[in-house]
Amino acid sequence: MVDQDSIPTRKWASGVTGSPGIAHSVLARDDETPANVADIYNQAGDDYASYADGDPSQLFAFGGMHAYADRHVWAVLETKLADLRASGKRSVRFLDAGCGPGTWLRRLILRARALGFSSITARGFDIAEAQIQRARLTAAASLSEVNVTFDVADLADRLPEPDASVDITLCLYSALSHLPVERLTDISGEIARVTSGHFITTVRSIGSTPTAFVESLENVRRLKHDHTNDRCEIDLSDGRHMAFGFHLFTADELRNHFARNFDIEDLRGLDLFHGRFMPDARWNPSQAAESQIADELDRLERAYATNTEFMDRATHLLLIARSRQVATSIENLDSNSAALDLAIDRTCPT
C-alpha cells in the first residue's frame, strides 16, 4: 500500500506487498532519540547481519542484496590497505563508527593479515548493543591474535582514540544519517581529529529508492519519509511499526560537511541504474542478455557516477576523504626519529 495522500512536497512514499517477514515483537517507537534508533537495530538482532551482509561465512563473496555497493566499497578499502602496506607500514589501526555486526571490520582485519601487517588494532562501536554482542561473538570465533574491541557508544560523543592515530576510519551504510544534521560538523571534526589516513563513508542520497533499513522492502506495507523533518515511518507486513530520524543527503551537502576537515579524494554515486537487481528475474526477465546488460549498466555507472544530478539519485553516496594530519603512531614516531637521527648524522659529522 502506498501512502500517497499524506505526502507533502519532498516526501517519499512507497510500499510493496510480498513474503512474510521474520517474526519479531512489535516495535512501537515514535520519537527520534538515539535510544530508539538503537532499539530498531537491537530488535533486528542477528537478522540484521543476514539482511545486510548475506552469508556471514562468505565474507568476500558479495552475493547479497547489497552486493553492488559492497563490491565498490570493498575495492576502495582493499586499495587503501594495499597502499598502506606498499608504503612500508607494518602496523595498522582501524576504527568503524556505527559498525553494526562488525562485518566490515572483519573484512579489513583478515585482508590486513593476508597482506602481512604484523600489528593490527581495530575498534568498532555502535549504539545498538545487540549488534555489538554479535560483533564480539563473531570476532572471538574468527579473529585471534588481533587487538580488536567492540563497544557500545554514540557517534555524537568524543572518541577515545588519540589524535591522528587511525589509518582507516569507516562509517558505512548510513550510520551518519541517523544523527541530527546539526551535529555533523562536530562529528566530522572529531573523526578528522583521530584519523591520520582515510575516512570512508556511505549514506543514502536524497533521491535514492526507499529502504526499510533492517528488512527487505518486500516486507514493507507502508513507508513514509518526511524530508522536512528527517523522519521515517515504516509499517511492516508482520505488524511492526518503526519511526525514527533519518536524513537523506545531497552530494554537495555530504562534501561540505567533510571538506571542512578533510581533503575530499572522491565522491560518487553508487548503483545509479539499479544494477543490483540484475540477477533478479522480476527486474531482468531476459536472463539471456544478462552479460550484455550488465556490461552496459557498468559503462553507464562509470560515465555518470560523479555527475551531480545523477549522484543525487544514486542508491548510495560514497565519500573518500583524506586526512590533513600527519600520523602519530609509534611506528611513525620511530621512523621519524630514525630519519632525524640520520639527518643529525649527516649534518653533524663527528
Ligand SMILES: C[S@@+](CC[C@H](N)C(=O)[O-])C[C@H]1O[C@@H](n2cnc3c(N)ncnc32)[C@H](O)[C@@H]1O
Ligand atoms: C544501516 S546500519 C550499518 C551498519 C554497518 N556500518 C554496516 O555497514 O553493516 C546503521 C548502524 O548505525 C548505528 N547507529 C545509528 N546511530 C548511531 C549513533 N548515534 N552512534 C553509533 N551508531 C549508530 C545503528 O545502530 C546501525 O548499526
